[in-house]
Amino acid sequence: MLQGLFLILVSTVLVNNFVLSRFLGICPFIGVSERIETALSMGWATTLVMTVSAVVTWGLEQYVLIPFDLGFLQYVVYILVIATMVQTIETILAKTSPALHRTLGIFLPLITTNCAVLGLAILVAQKGYNVLEAAVFATGGGLGFTLALVLLAGIRERLEWADIPEAFKGKPIVLITAGLLSMAFLGFTGLVAQ
Amino acid sequence: MNNFLKGLWKENPIFVIMIGMCPTLAVTTAAVNGIAMGLATTAVLVCSNLLVSLLRNFIPKAVRIPSYIVMIAALVTVVDMVMEAFFPEIHRVLGLFIALIIVNCIIMGRAEAFAAKNPPLAALLDGLGMGLGFTWALTLIGSVRELLGAGSLFGIKVLGSAYQPVILALLPPGAFITMGLILATFKAVEISRKKQVAGGVTGVAGPISHTGQHSISQ
Amino acid sequence: MNNTLIRYALVLTVIAVVSGAALAYFNGITAEKIAENRRLREQAAVSAVLGTETFTTTEIEGGKIYSADTPAGKVVAFTTAPPGFSGPISLMVSVNVDQERVEKIVVLEHGETPGLGARITEAAFTDQFAGKSLADPFRVKHDIQVITGATISTRAVTEGVKAAADKVVALVKAGVVGE
Numbered sequence: 001m002l003q004g005l006f007l008i009l010v011s012t013v014l015v016n017n018f019v020l021s022r023f024l025g026i027c028p029f030i031g032v033s034e035r036i037e038t039a040l041s042m043g044w045a046t047t048l049v050m051t052v053s054a055v056v057t058w059g060l061e062q063y064v065l066i067p068f069d070l071g072f073l074q075y076v077v078y079i080l081v082i083a084t085m086v087q088t089i090e091t092i093l094a095k096t097s098p099a100l101h102r103t104l105g106i107f108l109p110l111i112t113t114n115c116a117v118l119g120l121a122i123l124v125a126q127k128g129y130n131v132l133e134a135a136v137f138a139t140g141g142g143l144g145f146t147l148a149l150v151l152l153a154g155i156r157e158r159l160e161w162a163d164i165p166e167a168f169k170g171k172p173i174v175l176i177t178a179g180l181l182s183m184a185f186l187g188f189t190g191l192v193a194q
Numbered sequence: 195m196n197n198f199l200k201g202l203w204k205e206n207p208i209f210v211i212m213i214g215m216c217p218t219l220a221v222t223t224a225a226v227n228g229i230a231m232g233l234a235t236t237a238v239l240v241c242s243n244l245l246v247s248l249l250r251n252f253i254p255k256a257v258r259i260p261s262y263i264v265m266i267a268a269l270v271t272v273v274d275m276v277m278e279a280f281f282p283e284i285h286r287v288l289g290l291f292i293a294l295i296i297v298n299c300i301i302m303g304r305a306e307a308f309a310a311k312n313p314p315l316a317a318l319l320d321g322l323g324m325g326l327g328f329t330w331a332l333t334l335i336g337s338v339r340e341l342l343g344a345g346s347l348f349g350i351k352v353l354g355s356a357y358q359p360v361i362l363a364l365l366p367p368g369a370f371i372t373m374g375l376i377l378a379t380f381k382a383v384e385i386s387r388k389k390q391v392a393g394g395v396t397g398v399a400g401p402i403s404h405t406g407q408h409s410i411s412q
Numbered sequence: 413m414n415n416t417l418i419r420y421a422l423v424l425t426v427i428a429v430v431s432g433a434a435l436a437y438f439n440g441i442t443a444e445k446i447a448e449n450r451r452l453r454e455q456a457a458v459s460a461v462l463g464t465e466t467f468t469t470t471e472i473e474g475g476k477i478y479s480a481d482t483p484a485g486k487v488v489a490f491t492t493a494p495p496g497f498s499g500p501i502s503l504m505v506s507v508n509v510d511q512e513r514v515e516k517i518v519v520l521e522h523g524e525t526p527g528l529g530a531r532i533t534e535a536a537f538t539d540q541f542a543g544k545s546l547a548d549p550f551r552v553k554h555d556i557q558v559i560t561g562a563t564i565s566t567r568a569v570t571e572g573v574k575a576a577a578d579k580v581v582a583l584v585k586a587g588v589v590g591e
Contacts (some may be wrong), residue, residue: 025213076267079267159382176374
């Protein structure tokens with residue numbers, strides 16, 4: 001049981017990293033990876049939203065969509081849950097922890113359209129996880145996203161002083177850097193055959 | 195007419211504005227996947243732009259985002275069901291990424307930036323142009339990766355058996371690197387053009403000159 | 413103020429109801445076709461390994477067994493999904509129960525590396541299993557040629573086929589598959 005959960009965690013953080021091997025959440029990966037600090041905040045906020053919304057959508061899937069045979073409403077319901085969760089988390093943070101809200105606040109609205117969050121909720125339904133596995137899968141997905149984001153941000157901070165050919169300045173070099181990171185993560189394949 | 199043409203080149207969603215990157219990188223292991231994904235997205239984009247534009251006086255500003263989200267999610271579900279019923283093979287290849295058209299920022303972005311402020315015909319053309327711009331970009335990336343990684347184009351062998359395929363192009367890193375190289379090529383062309391006309395007319399509008407529009411909003 | 417709120421709620425409700433109704437309608441017209449597609453795909457995969465269009469289906473725990481009587485004896489087909497290098501490898505296998513040999517294997521779905529592990533789908537690899545006796549050792553590099561650079565994928569298929577075939581043959585002999 002514990003071992004199974006641990007395997008899910010390792011698999012989602014390293015082997016099937018959401019960003020580097022599943023291509024989920026590329027937009028924030030490219031867009032919010034200029035500074036390590038912002039990357040970290042974005043990562044935490046996303047992990048939080050992912051975990052909460054994965055558990056809520058899991059509940060709705062098991063107790064509403066499947067029993068009432070409403071599978072065709074899955075996408076609509078999921079995206080509404082995510083949007084609502086983002087709004088709720090933002091409101092709660094604003095009331096209880098203004099400091100945290102200042103750091104994470106501006107990132108929260110962006111998370112609604114982070115395809116990693118919706119993708120994760122749908123994957124949980126497809127894989128037939130139980131609620132605990134869903135929560136671990138979501139947390140792993142979020143941590144993997146954070147890891148990829150922070151790694152890229154770390155490299156980009158140094159790239160600023162590098163002498164890059166004119167044509168590669170800006171986005172091209174970022175994409176190629178991401179490609180190299182992804183190549184490094186290829187080394188993890190086969191670690192856990194899930 | 196410009197509403198239609200701008201999406202193809204000057205404001206190409208992939209190469210210029212750089213939104214909708216996830217499907218761009220994930221499904222482009224073959225040219226035909228690029229076309230399929232592009233057309234599915236175009237279908238949703240045209241319908242959502244049209245709907246948003248038609249309803250622009252009915253939906254109050256304060257609740258427009260949830261309204262759009264529900265409409266887009268419903269449209270994507272329809273496209274998903276139709277594809278599974280009539281194109282099951284392609285549906286299996288694209289898998290999860292059909293559902294993820296919902297959160298493709300191109301859809302929401304065009305609804306907000308264009309369709310909500312323009313009459314239906316203009317919105318329709320804008321959606322069609324942006325969608326086709328997205329489609330050709332995906333097809334180009336898919337073609338390059340397929341050619342390098344499998345030596346074929348649209349499933350037909352083009353390079354002889356002497357060609358040793360670069361498998362990396364089909365793996366995840368290949369997606370990032372190919373995309374980076376294509377962007378760099380466009381930029382290099384742009385730079386050399388600018389050098390030629392230096393002192394004369396200001397640079398020819400090419401795909402990269404608008405990168406300033408890119409923001410962290412995806 | 414109150415009026416605006418009511419208007420907002422009204423607009424959202426109308427949109428949600430219309431969307432829901434549209435989805436229910438489209439679900440109604442596509443659901444049957446989708447189910448039909450799935451059935452056809454299953455039928456095609458089974459026919460491909462059994463070599464015949466007519467077979468009986470038996471539900472067993474964790475899957476189905478498809479069986480057919482041929483001149484060469486009783487042949488059964490089943491699916492199995494051993495863990496490969498990156499995710500499960502879904503296989504359709506047919507076994508001749510009377511002769512105790514594998515008839516054919518087909519890879520249905522897999523996530524193996526293109527150009528390396530993905531070559532398990534090639535005939536050069538799968539043909540090695542055609543007509544192979546279950547008394548054989550099924551050992552990679554011994555009686556099964558390994559795919560260069562893809563030992564793990566090769567081993568996963570080889571051991572997966574053997575284990576599932578032994579299990580199914582035992583089940584059939586125990587009389588689980590009724591005629």
